[in-house]
Structures are given as C-alpha cells and as structure tokens.
Amino acid sequence: MPFPPAEPVEGAEAKPLISKKKEIVLFSSTAIALYGYDQGMMSMVNTNHSYLRTMQIGETSPVVGIIVSVYYLGCAVGAVVASDWADRKGRKPSIFACLVTAIVGNLLMFVAGLGPHGSNPWGGAALACMITGRVVLGLAVGGIDATIPVYSAELSKDEARGRALAQEFQMNIFGLLMAFAINLVATSALGKDNEWAWRIPIVCMQLFPIILLSLISRLPETPRWYMSKWRKEEAKEALIKLHGEDKGRDMLQELSTAQREEDDNNEKIGYMDMLMPSGSQFHPSMVTVMGQINQALTGYGAVSVYGPQVFELLGFGVRDAEYVTLGNFISYFLFMTVAWLWIDRYGRRKLMVWGSVGLSTCFALLTVFGALSLDMPSVSRLAAEIPGSIVMFVATAIFGICWLATVWLIPTEIYPSSARAQGSAISVIVWGLANFAVTLLTPIVFNNLKYWLFLAFTVTNAFAGWWTWRAGGRSFEENQEFFNSALEEDSWVVQKVDGGKFLRMPPNSEAKGDSVEEATPLLRSRH
Template identity: 75%
Template sequence: MPFPPSQPEDSHDIRPIISKKHEIVLFSSTAIALYGYDQGMMSLVNTNRSYLRTMQIAETSPMVGIIVSIYYLGCTVGAVVASFWADKKGRKPSIFACLATCMVGNILMFVAGLSTNGSDTWGGAALAFMLAGRVILGLGVGGIDAVIPIYSSELSKDEARGRALAQEFQMNIFGLLMAFAINLGVTIALGKDNQWAWRIPIVVMQIFPILLISIMGRLPETPRWLIRKERKRDARKALVALHGESKAEDMLDELHRAQEEESDEKIRYMDMLVPGGSQFHPSMVTVMGQINQALTGYGAVSVYGPQIFELLGFGVREAEYVTLGNYISYFFMMTVAWMSIDVLGRRKLMVWGSLGLASCFALLTVFGGLSLDVRRAPVLVVEILGSVTLFVATAIFGICWLATVWLIPTEIYPSGARAQGSAISVIIWGLANFTITLLTPIGFNNLKYWLFLVFAVTNTFAGWWTWRYSPETGGRSFEENQEFFLSAQDDKSWVVKKVDAGKFLRMPREEDGEGGKATSDENAPLLASNS
C-alpha cells in the first residue's frame, strides 16, 4: 500500500508525527506558495538579456507585459473548469488535474528556445512556447486557487477564520521570496546573458506540483462532497481519519442533517452575476474586493519590484538587492496580518490600508521626481527615504489587503454557491491582475515615476468604495452575515451605514450580545489550522 491510512486521533497506538489535519494545512500552504512563486519568478526573468534575445523582444517592449499578464487569463478559465470538475468528480481529482496542468505549462516555459548557444529563437517558436506555457500554467494555478479553498474549508473548522487564512497566505509570500532569491542567486552567479540564469528559476517551480502530488494519496476527499454524492461509507472513513472514531459518527449525522436541510434550489452563475439574482449583491462585494486589491498596485510591485526601485535612483544590481530585502520584510510582516485580522476586522484593515498606501505612493511620486528630474537632490537621501516608504507600503498591503479579499467570499456565500463564489473571486483576480501587469511596464516606459501617482489615486478609490459598500464580516456566523444582504434588500440600499442602522460597519461587540457564534459549518475558514 503506497499510502497507508494514518491512525485516528483517538487511537491508543503510536500516533503519527503530524496529524491528518496538519497534513492538510501543509498541503494547502504549499499550494498557495505555488502561485506566489510564479509572481517572484518572472521579475528577474524579464530583465535577463538571454531571455529577451530568445523571445526576440526588447526590454521596453509591451510583449514583456503580455507574456507576464497572459498567465492571468489562463487563471480565469482554469478557475471555472476546475470548480465545475470539483463539483462533478471530487475535490481531489480536480486538484490533481490542476497540478498536472501546472507541470505541463512549466515545462513548456523551460524548454522555450532551449539550445547550446543560449539564444535560439526556434524561428519564432520560442515565443509561442513561452506564451503557451504561461497560459497552461495559468490554467493550473487558477484551478488550484479556486479548488484548494473549497477543499480546505470543507475539511477544517476554526473560529479564527482570518488568522488561519493570513497564516496560509504568509506561505504565498514565502513562495514569492523563494523565487526571487533563487533568481537573484543564479543571476549573480551566471550573469544576465546566460540562459540558465532564467531557465533554472522556472524549472525549480516543478518542486511544488511534484511534492503536492506525492502527498495527495495520504489526504481524504471531503466528507461534505462524499455525503452529497451519497457515499456514506467513504464519508465516514474520511471523518475517522480526520477526527477519530469517537467523533466520526456524530459528525456524520451532523453532515447528513445539514445536507437534508440545505435548499434543493441550484444556484447558477446567472443568479450571482445578473442584477436581481439571489446572490448578486454578495457577488458584487466579491468582485469589487478583487478589483480594489488589484488597484492597490501590488500585483505590479510583486512582478516588477526591481524596476520600481530603479525609478527611485538605484542601479540595476542595487535595485535587485533592495527588492530582496523588501520581500523578506514582506514575509515577516505577514505575522502582523494574522495577529490583527480577527481583532480589527476585514473592513477597517482595508479602508485604513488604502489610505496608507495612497499616502505612500504619493510620497514615492515625490521621491521619484527628485531622483530623476532634480539634479542637485541628495541621491542617497532620496534612495533611503524612497526605500523606507516602499517597504512600509509593502507591509501595509500584506497586513491589510492580501488575505482579506480572499476571506470575505467564504463568509458571505451559502454552501450551494461556494464553488461558484470561489471561481468568481479567482476570475476577477485573474482579469484585474492581467490588466495591471499588462499596463504596468507601459506605465514605466511612458509615465516613469508618475505611475506612483496613478496608484495613489486608485488606492483612494479602493478605500472609498470599501468604506461605503463592503460590510464587516469578521466575528459573525454565516447566518449573521446573510442578515446584511437581506437587510440591504429591505432598506433598498447597499451603503453599509444605511443597512440595519449601520450594524455591519464594525466587528460585533460582546456588550451588544453579538459575536462568538461563528461555529457553523457554513462559515468554515478558507484555509484553517488547529493551531
């Protein structure tokens, strides 16, 4: 037996080193690190001269942004296909298919233009292979982003939903940091004219899907999906593996009751995306959350970090070193994110985060202008102040925006709309980041440091929209969050302060008799742990 079943939690035999629950958390964390790695991977590939010659493009060509951004179009398609497959055939088969797709796309990127001389264009086919690889990789990663949240939420419970998700997203930043560090290391060792300086970081990405596929056999299918498919015996086995023999029967009965009580009404995408549909309002909260996150500009910072520091006056190599330092800071500052998200709430973090980012980008506009247009400006002072400002902006984004917009959809949709809601979130994330990463290099080439001012304006809009229309969903059960959308219908307004007397402007308070009730299966966290 290649993957022997682990001992149940209440077994008197020797227990495994880590529990099945922790295996699921590690699996989810590694999956999240996968798409973080891709963001960091392309940042230095874009500036490798061998890569540019092989693709037959200039560093200032719009094709640089197209190669990066077309990946996100693949993500949008992959999210829809994988969500459908996850409902039809199961969460695990869908995840396996997505991981296999990632491997194919990554290989196509790695072999594009591969030759002994290091810059063979393959008669123009190298660019075609790279574009195809980016799209196929996007199909896989988009599917993973849609299905992993469903898989994890159906296997885990934790009242600290925000903390659990923010901890998992810290691994996203670890993937970003790992990719950039490998990229920088091989670039320093081999130089920007060596093809292996850009091929090695690409092929290293294979570690993630290989590792995930190798441990999938140890993990159970979700009991909720098995119950929906009337596979009671398999559902019981999964519950025993997760919670032990003594708890399995009670939990199985609970899942049966939940399935019987659940509405038979099928929720379609039309119900979620067409005005007047039963889930249109929560879908617009989800859609605008992802759009506003893209408008913060941090998809661009993740992919084009070195170029941004160059706008502040750094040389190429110095900009790469400072970018690495920024990513290290980013990773550690995510600790503050999971310590604060369930204390301060999602809404407050996003609103204040947008104001902080707008201020930082306004300052960066000034520093960029001093660096490039004012000859007598003290270069070192501008570089230091600009770097500190960008480090602060990165920390603000990680704490306030990175995890929150992925968490909110898991708290506002009923189980019948969970898969579609997750897919919509990934689709909008993909389309929004496609637009931002496509336009950013064009902005660098034409606007220079004025691009920072654009991001200051877009952050101001993101903060205003969130303050006006996004309810506070933290600390409340699924049923309590549904009250907001029902009250919005009764009050004929989506403005948070006008709905239910402004009840959803803030986290629930104990003195109001609210809070502490977020225990229903319906509001299970996106990616939870028992730590």
C-alpha cells in the same frame, strides 16, 4: 522475506509525526506558494538579455507585459473549469489535475527557444511556446487558487479560519521570495546574458507540483463534498480521521442536517444565479468582485512582478534595485506573521480600510522621493533612496497584513455552502482579469509616467479604501438578510433596502464591534 515487518505491539498505536490537520495546512500552504513563485520568477526573467533575445523582443516592448499578463487570463479560465470539476468529481481530483497541468505549462516555458550551445533554432515559435506555457500554467494556478481555499476551509474546524488562510498566504510570499532569490543567485553567478540564468528559475518551479503530487494521496476528500453526493460512510470516515470518533460523529449529523435542508430547498446554484441581477446570489458576488478589484487597485500585483523596476523609479541602479527588492520580499514574508495574528482579532473590513489609508500615504511619499531622485540632480540620491526604500518596505508590510489574505476569505464566508465553490471561482476570475490589466499596463506606465505611477497608486488605494468602507460591516446572517431583502426590493443600494435599515447595523456585543461570525468554522451548520 529478508526484512519482515516488525510485529505490532498489542495495545500500542503508532502516532504520526504530525496530525492530519497539520498535513492539510502544509499541503494547502505549499499549493498557494506555487502562485507566489510565479510572480517572483518573472520579475527578473523579464530583464534577462538572453530571454529578450530568445523571445525576439526589446526591453521596453509591450510584449514583455503581454507574456506576463496572459497568465492571468489562463487563471480566470482555470478557476471556472477547476471549480466545476471540484463540484462534480471532488476537491482532490480537481487539485490533482491542476498540478499535472502546472507541470506541463512550466515545461513549455522552460523549453521555449531551447537549442544546442545557446542557439535559438525556433525563431518566432519560441515566443508562441512561452505564451502557451504561460496560459497553461495560468489554467493550473487559477484552478488551484479557486479550489485550495475551499478545500482547506471545508476541512477546518478551528474558530480562526482567517488565521489559517493567512498562514497559507505567508507561504505564498515564501514562494515569491524563493523564486526571486533563485533568480538573483543565478543572475549574479551567470550574468544577464546567460540563458540558464532565466531557465533555471523557471524549471525549479517543478519542485512544488511534484512534492504536492507525492503527498495528495495521503489527504482526505472533504466531508462536505461527500455529503453533497450523499456518500455518508466516506464522509464519516473522513471526519473521524480529522477529529476523532466522538466529534466526527457529531459533525456528521450537523452536515447531514444541513445537506438535507439544502436539498429540500432545491438550492442548486449556477453561475447565472450569481452574475445576473435577478439571481439569488448576485449580491454576494458583487461583494466578492468588489474585494478583488480593490485588491488589484492597491497596485501590489505590479510591485510583486516588477519589483526591481519599481525600485529603479527611486533612483537605484539595476543590480542595487534587485538586492533591495530581495530585502523587501524578506520583510514581506516576516510581516505576514502579523497578518495571521490580527486577521481574526480585528476583522477583515477594518484591516482593509486602514490598510488602504496606509498604502495611500506611502505611495504619496514615494511620489515625492521619486521626484527628488530622478528630477532634482542637486539632491543626493541617497537622500531619496534610503527613506524611499523604508517607505516601500512599510507599504509592502501593510499590504501583506491588511489586504493579501483578507480578500480571499470573502467567498468562503459570504456564500451559502451550495455556492461556495462557484463563489471562489468568481473571486479568482476577477483577480485574474484585474491583474491581467495591471501587469499588462505597468511596463507601459514605467516607460511613460516614471515615478508618477506612485501617484496613480495613491489615488487607486484611496478609492479602494473608500469603496470597502462603504460596503458595511455586517455579519454573515445580517448579510444574508440584506441580500434577500435587496433581491425582493430589486435594489442593492443599502440606503434603499428596508428604508436604510442596513446602513447602520447594531454592534455585536459579543464581538466588541466585530462580528464573531467572521471566525465561525464552515464545518458548523449555519442552517
């Protein structure tokens, strides 16, 4: 052997550069970035002249929105398939399958209409291939969005689960920023009439699933899933790798006790139990649905996908709007740091309610600036563009801090462990359907309402804030008590359950008004 391995030094152990827990956070963050990359990727592809010619559609055609939005339908289906696979076969096999699917979907988008010397021998088949690729990619990303939060949460023992997820979603914005930057560089260098200005940003997306596939073998399956299948030895090995010998054995006992109680109660929960009014988990599902609908109502699905077009409503030209959008995404990424500093300190509900107040105010101001820029030629455009841009930057920061990650925490915190994977899938399904509607309608609204779109978002944000405020501020245990009582009394109206007992819950003195249960790790038994 020309290069024999070095003999190990007795008593010495090689320490890894980063811990297994940090590897899990990095892996989960990179997976979440995959979703952000797609949003940033399509924002400038939509305006590339070569792309529009290849797809044989006009710049103002509603088909532009259809190509973008069918991705979200794929996400909804992918969430169901992946969560079922994750429960039956394991979290890691489900994630692996999603990553392979992402590669296939992205390649279909890349080759759509590809021909020698820029020609398009495909005809109408190019559009069909692009739509198919979008749906397949959606299947993959929806599955990742449903499985990754459950995977990372089940492997976390920290008292700040919200902070960990917010850090992962900061990488989501990094993916968005990376895609838009690649788009902008390619377009600036090659021009909007060059097909490689839109194909290069699409194929660069392959970097994410390839890196993730190369790393997934290093990561453990979740101990909670092992225990759900009563594979106790594997659960013990995973816990010891993550937390050390002593803590690992203690946690194994907790998981074993919790799983035994679930099995004794025959707590096998299906989608009918979650979606039918008589089901045991109907009320948590309604809270999950409400959270995702409210996030869609903030309008930031449209801002992320159609960023340059949004700034054009403030009077910017096409290229200037693209540069300002890049600055907005950089600011977005940086302000996500505040999100993971605040999310466990102030609680989910409080951030969302005040975030809606801030967003409604910002969009009301943007309506005024849009009117000044587009309808009042006597007013200097700079007088609207500069303050309008500042307000849009502020609105984007508010959304990132208050709304982006908080909604995705709901299913990991409000369901019992036996329903957590399905709850995460329901969250992605509603997110997919809501964003399908938003991204489908936004181009039509651009062409007809112009800057009045901002006024529409003013109203929807106000409604989202009001609805979130009405949801109450209860801890996990208080919510479970309310859900059980509501099921018995056949009503989920707070005022009608137990004589309105749950309308005003007593404050938690330890948490100074915010429940410490919001930060309780999932690995700790709640039974």
